[in-house]
Amino acid sequence: MKTKPLDEREFGQFIRHQLNAGLTQIDKPIAERLHSARQAALAGVLAPQPSLVGAGRHTLDWCEDHLRPFLMALALTMAVLGGNYLMSAQRQDELEDIDSALLSDDLPIGAYLDKGFHSWLADNSSQP
Known part of the structure; x- marks a missing residue:
């Protein structure tokens, strides 16, 4: 019997189900370390970080503020x-x-x- 390939959403649900089923077998100290690592990873993703993209955005804002009157006059x-x-x-x-x-x-x-x-x-x- 051939099974159809899972799409991205179904695959995510399958992985989540497998991870949730395996949580009962993980020791409490390991679960706490995983939880703290996840929180740290989420904090790093959600916190604004200086990067070239941010510098480019600042440069773009400066250009919009200073070049817009010049372009309108032109x-x-x-x-x-x-x-x-x-x-x-x-x-x-x-x-x-x-x-x-x-x-x-x-x-x-x-x-x-x-x-x-x-x-x-x-x-x-x-x-x-």
Whole structure:
């Protein structure tokens, strides 16, 4: 008859059952030593210990505290510069459109510079 392999949980329960069954056969001094060793092991696991991980966490906290304002200022600066670039590019396109309209028009450029031309335009625009 073939038995199925135990999963991790079932294996843990099996080991616990075997250990509990064997506790009745252990002498009291050995049981007390095992108990004190277990308590010491648990205290070592639960007590915070200095390590590189703790140092890394401290460094990370320092970086978050000191770099966050710098990164926010950098992001704001980049947003302002990006907006300024886009606005100047848009303005450049508008100026190019005006220049090309002036150059492709039938009137010479000098006509736009003549003050009499502006008054003539004003007079003609008021007429139906």
